[in-house]
Amino acid sequence: MRNALLAVCMLAGLALGLCVAFVANHNHALGEEVLRIERSNQDLVVAIEELDAAIWQRGFELDARTSISKTNAVPAALERGPVQFAAPEVVQ
Amino acid sequence: MSPLRELPVRSRSGLRPGTAFVTLGIALIVVVARVAHLAIPEPQPARALRAAEPVAKALPRYGLSDRHGAPLAISHATFALEASPYNLFLAHTPEVLEERLGAALDLNEREFEALWNRLLGLGNADALRVSRWPLTAEEAVAIGDWLAGGGPAAKVNPDRTAPDGAHAGILRGLWIEPFEPRGEQLERVADLRGPFFQLAWRPDILLARVEREAQWPALAERRNAASTWVRALGSDLHRLLAGPLEREARSVGARAEPADRAADRATTQAAVHCLALGADPARAHRNHECVFSGLLPKRFAPLLDPVPSAAVPALRGILQEERIGPHALWLRASATRVYPAGDMKAVGSWGWSGAPGESEPVPMPGLERLVNAELAELEALGGVRLREGISADIVRRTLLARRPGLQRGYYLEHTEPSAPAVVESTLDLELMRFVGARLEQTLADSQAASAMAIVLDLDTREVLALDWRDNYRTTLWAPLQRLYTPGSTWKLVTMALALEGGLIRPTDVLDVGAGQFRLRNDEGRVVRTIGEAEGYKTGRLTAAECVAHSSNAGMVQIGTRIAPAVWKRTTRELGYGIPTAPELAGEFYNPPGQVGEAEGRGGRAWSLGRNLASVSFGDSISLNLLQHAAGLAALVGGGEWRPLVFTRAVHTGGKRFDLPRPAGRRIVSARTSATLVDMCRLGAEEGTGKSLLRPADFHLGTKTGTTEKLRNDVCSHVWGAAYEAALESGAPWNDAAEYARYRGRWGDGRRSCYVSSIAAFARSADGSRRLFTLVVVDDPHAKGRPFGSRHAGPAAVDILAEGLGYTVGGDAPLATLADGLWPMRLDTLNPSVAPWLEPVEQSYARFADFEGFRGHVPAIQATPVPSAAARAAGPIVGGSVRGATLAAPVGRQISGGVR
Numbered sequence: 003m004r005n006a007l008l009a010v011c012m013l014a015g016l017a018l019g020l021c022v023a024f025v026a027n028h029n030h031a032l033g034e035e036v037l038r039i040e041r042s043n044q045d046l047v048v049a050i051e052e053l054d055a056a057i058w059q060r061g062f063e064l065d066a067r068t069s070i071s072k073t074n075a076v077p078a079a080l081e082r083g084p085v086q087f088a089a090p091e092v093v094q
Numbered sequence: 095m096s097p098l099r100e101l102p103v104r105s106r107s108g109l110r111p112g113t114a115f116v117t118l119g120i121a122l123i124v125v126v127a128r129v130a131h132l133a134i135p136e137p138q139p140a141r142a143l144r145a146a147e148p149v150a151k152a153l154p155r156y157g158l159s160d161r162h163g164a165p166l167a168i169s170h171a172t173f174a175l176e177a178s179p180y181n182l183f184l185a186h187t188p189e190v191l192e193e194r195l196g197a198a199l200d201l202n203e204r205e206f207e208a209l210w211n212r213l214l215g216l217g218n219a220d221a222l223r224v225s226r227w228p229l230t231a232e233e234a235v236a237i238g239d240w241l242a243g244g245g246p247a248a249k250v251n252p253d254r255t256a257p258d259g260a261h262a263g264i265l266r267g268l269w270i271e272p273f274e275p276r277g278e279q280l281e282r283v284a285d286l287r288g289p290f291f292q293l294a295w296r297p298d299i300l301l302a303r304v305e306r307e308a309q310w311p312a313l314a315e316r317r318n319a320a321s322t323w324v325r326a327l328g329s330d331l332h333r334l335l336a337g338p339l340e341r342e343a344r345s346v347g348a349r350a351e352p353a354d355r356a357a358d359r360a361t362t363q364a365a366v367h368c369l370a371l372g373a374d375p376a377r378a379h380r381n382h383e384c385v386f387s388g389l390l391p392k393r394f395a396p397l398l399d400p401v402p403s404a405a406v407p408a409l410r411g412i413l414q415e416e417r418i419g420p421h422a423l424w425l426r427a428s429a430t431r432v433y434p435a436g437d438m439k440a441v442g443s444w445g446w447s448g449a450p451g452e453s454e455p456v457p458m459p460g461l462e463r464l465v466n467a468e469l470a471e472l473e474a475l476g477g478v479r480l481r482e483g484i485s486a487d488i489v490r491r492t493l494l495a496r497r498p499g500l501q502r503g504y505y506l507e508h509t510e511p512s513a514p515a516v517v518e519s520t521l522d523l524e525l526m527r528f529v530g531a532r533l534e535q536t537l538a539d540s541q542a543a544s545a546m547a548i549v550l551d552l553d554t555r556e557v558l559a560l561d562w563r564d565n566y567r568t569t570l571w572a573p574l575q576r577l578y579t580p581g582s583t584w585k586l587v588t589m590a591l592a593l594e595g596g597l598i599r600p601t602d603v604l605d606v607g608a609g610q611f612r613l614r615n616d617e618g619r620v621v622r623t624i625g626e627a628e629g630y631k632t633g634r635l636t637a638a639e640c641v642a643h644s645s646n647a648g649m650v651q652i653g654t655r656i657a658p659a660v661w662k663r664t665t666r667e668l669g670y671g672i673p674t675a676p677e678l679a680g681e682f683y684n685p686p687g688q689v690g691e692a693e694g695r696g697g698r699a700w701s702l703g704r705n706l707a708s709v710s711f712g713d714s715i716s717l718n719l720l721q722h723a724a725g726l727a728a729l730v731g732g733g734e735w736r737p738l739v740f741t742r743a744v745h746t747g748g749k750r751f752d753l754p755r756p757a758g759r760r761i762v763s764a765r766t767s768a769t770l771v772d773m774c775r776l777g778a779e780e781g782t783g784k785s786l787l788r789p790a791d792f793h794l795g796t797k798t799g800t801t802e803k804l805r806n807d808v809c810s811h812v813w814g815a816a817y818e819a820a821l822e823s824g825a826p827w828n829d830a831a832e833y834a835r836y837r838g839r840w841g842d843g844r845r846s847c848y849v850s851s852i853a854a855f856a857r858s859a860d861g862s863r864r865l866f867t868l869v870v871v872d873d874p875h876a877k878g879r880p881f882g883s884r885h886a887g888p889a890a891v892d893i894l895a896e897g898l899g900y901t902v903g904g905d906a907p908l909a910t911l912a913d914g915l916w917p918m919r920l921d922t923l924n925p926s927v928a929p930w931l932e933p934v935e936q937s938y939a940r941f942a943d944f945e946g947f948r949g950h951v952p953a954i955q956a957t958p959v960p961s962a963a964a965r966a967a968g969p970i971v972g973g974s975v976r977g978a979t980l981a982a983p984v985g986r987q988i989s990g991g992v993r
Contacts (some may be wrong), residue, residue: 008115009114012114012115012118012119012122013118015118015122016118016121016122016125019121019122019125019126020125022125023125023128026128027128041410044171044427045403045406045407045410047171048170048171048172048173048403048406049403049404049406051168051170051171051172052170052171052172052402052403054168054170055168055170055430055432055434058165058168058434058435059432059434061434062164062434062435062436086789086790087787087788087789087891087895088787088788088790089784089785089786089787089788090778090779090780090784090788
């Protein structure tokens with residue numbers, strides 16, 4: 003009886019140990035995978051951010067060249083058309 | 095007796111219980127060992143040494159945007175390529191790395207050579223010299239013999255045959271040089287006789303494949319040939335260097351705290367490393383580490399920052415294929431700061447301080463410095479991280495490296511990615527650009543030495559634009575550091591103090607004489623004669639007209655009624671005479687200026703003729719642009735002084751957090767402020783600003799300033815030209831001495847030099863916005879009078895018209911047809927640069943039913959705008975109907991030249 007109990011305990015211990023080893027191995031594999039994904043993510047983030055900055059840069063250059071006006075003009079000025087600049091006496 | 099006891103216990107497998115116990119026990123031990131093997135990292139001296147090396151700090155990750163969200167500064171994630179030459183060359187062949195890195199990195203020859211020299215640790219030298227181990231003549235001879243015998247190959251290749259059958263010859267890449275020990279080295283060899291020698295070597299020759307295989311042909315077959323060669327070299331040299339190593343051990347051991355000696359940190363670390371290895375006989379197989387820590391003490395070499403993202407996969411491939419450990423060559427997450435809208439002086443930039451590898455990013459004066467300080471304060475208050483977002487470091491993990499080339503990743507924890515914060519500034523990018531371009535035009539038109547401008551929202555004191563242009567090279571951060579005498583723009587301060595003190599009413603009449611006003615004291619004696627400047631009036635003027643026409647005589651009569659104590663107290667409350675905006679730029683960039691000469695002379699009482707009169711019309715005062723803008727904006731913007739605001743909000747985690755606004759202090763009543771506004775409106779209509787061209791319904795107020803420089807001042811043209819000449823010739827330059835030399839010298843037979851300026855404000859047609867601008871033009875040399883209305887005025891009005899939407903980019907505004915669609919000038923529409931844009935009529939064909947278009951688009955005529963030359967020839971009426979103006983002829987541009 004005592005030996006049977008001992009054998010059962012040892013088998014349970016072995017099973018537990020195998021579980022721990024399995025989890026550790028799995029965790030290790032997971033770590034490798036996470037590392038790989040992280041690297042790949044990191045590379046992507048760098049490439050995307052580099053591209054984003056370049057797009058902004060190029061966009062501003064084009065904006066300056068093509069005069070696309072995001073106007074905040076007053077409606078009255080829009081209705082009237084081109085603004086005529088003059089000194090007060092001319093205005094009067 | 096129980097029947098169970100009598101039953102024999104038999105195992106089905108035939109194993110006895112004891113044997114089963116042992117078997118299971120062994121299995122259990124194996125499992126535990128495996129778990130422990132995975133979990134416990136082995137200590138690694140090489141990595142520990144690297145960890146002690148300085149690591150370059152990265153730029154902040156937060157961004158800056160303008161008030162509409164357009165990015166002014168972006169920090170984008172990059173990689174930096176860094177190496178530990180010591181760790182790298184212990185196990186890798188130089189020319190393999192050279193070839194593979196050269197192929198992976200798209201660098202020109204010169205750039206790659208510089209990178210390679212950094213990795214070798216050569217810098218500009220032709221070889222690495224090991225001065226820490228002075229050799230006696232005997233030791234040098236022993237090493238010489240060893241070199242002649244082929245070094246470590248003598249044992250394995252005794253007949254000295256190279257692969258091609260020839261004699262292998264002397265070991266190349268390591269040699270002995272005469273050496274004169276100094277300082278600490280001299281102490282070490284004090285009891286020995288000279289002459290002394292030192293080792294010199296080149297890693298790329300000694301460790302080269304061609305050299306090791308010439309000496310030791312069998313190595314060509316080995317996988318780990320590089321590390322075997324290094325071990326063999328190091329092991330032999332360790333024996334040959336026994337003398338110097340022992341002397342060093344004595345010397346380092348004698349020091350109380352060797353680690354504190356920052357100057358030779360690498361050497362000390364290496365010596366400690368050698369001591370540790372030497373003390374442990376079990377580590378004798380690692381003696382080569384000690385030798386190479388002396389031959390190649392460098393454990394950190396920044397190679398390339400930023401690495402172009404296109405090169406990263408290739409570099410990762412090299413690291414993996416060559417089995418290079420993360421302690422030898424690595425890609426570090428870094429950041430690069432770019433200014434997509436172009437470099438703007440007001441925004442500033444980031445610089446670096448300190449030695450390479452130890453340098454720290456430092457914000458330069460401007461918005462960058464201010465924002466960094468503000469965010470640091472918020473971080474301290476809220477315990478949050480705003481300046482560094484986690485985007486390149488998406489997942490955090492603990493990496494356990496056991497030996498080079500083998501990486502163990504453990505998924506232990508990770509941090510949620512977060513985008514870096516974006517700080518929304520008050521600047522308006524479009525207006526900034528316009529102001530910059532307009533100042534360039536002003537600089538050219540006026541032939542000035544410099545021009546600077548600031549635009550404020552009068553109600554919020556938000557700075558919408560700040561820029562400056564210099565005709566000469568200068569290091570000044572002009573809005574704070576270029577002190578100038580305000581002249582007549584100061585008269586608003588004088589009038590404000592007098593009105594507030596009940597000393598004058600706008601309708602009070604004053605006799606201003608006929609251009610020469612004699613100021614008399616209480617006894618009737620003339621203490622000073624005051625001249626006039628810009629378009630002066632004579633006879634009797636109301637107080638309001640004195641401001642509008644900028645009468646010196648009138649303002650002196652008003653200003654001398656104000657007590658000196660009131661002058662001093664109120665001007666300080668208005669921010670004059672004290673440093674401005676300390677967070678925007680450090681103290682060096684922030685000189686305090688002065689109000690009244692006596693302030694600089696030990697607080698002596700002001701005299702009527704000299705101080706009080708001068709201060710009344712803006713003389714005897716030095717101030718900077720930001721100071722004066724804040725002061726005048728307080729006076730014409732409601733009477734309350736508030737610090738200028740450069741930042742509005744912080745966007746982080748998808749939320750917007752408005753930044754707190756500093757409290758203001760009331761200087762004058764709202765009524766006094768309204769009176770000053772009326773006076774400036776009068777100035778713009780009838781006074782010194784009346785000649786300025788403006789849109790028809792423009793509620794413009796102006797106060798011009800024309801300051802003649804005095805004999806103690808310098809002409810900026812003369813100063814700038816002399817400074818540039820000194821830079822060219824390399825002559826020493828001392829500001830104080832040069833100032834004394836050039837003061838009062840106007841150049842080109844001129845009688846004086848001037849600062850022309852204008853403070854102007856206007857409101858939008860519906861009254862919802864009020865903008866204020868201060869434009870300062872230093873030393874205009876163009877022909878004609880140097881008046882502020884002439885040199886600074888046109889730019890000020892143009893800037894206000896642009897800021898209030900009367901013009902867009904200096905042209906007539908174009909109607910927004912619908913979100914995301916704007917009419918544009920056809921002459922600039924170029925499908926090759928903007929293929930996603932198309933002429934409006936084409937869009938209309940596709941979107942004709944879109945509600946927002948009805949009533950607008952049919953009116954648009956696709957009239958090409960005449961060329962710039964044609965526009966310059968005279969006014970042209972363009973095809974413009976109902977506000978959607980495709981052609982943009984602007985009358986004011988044509989008449990601009992005669993203002």
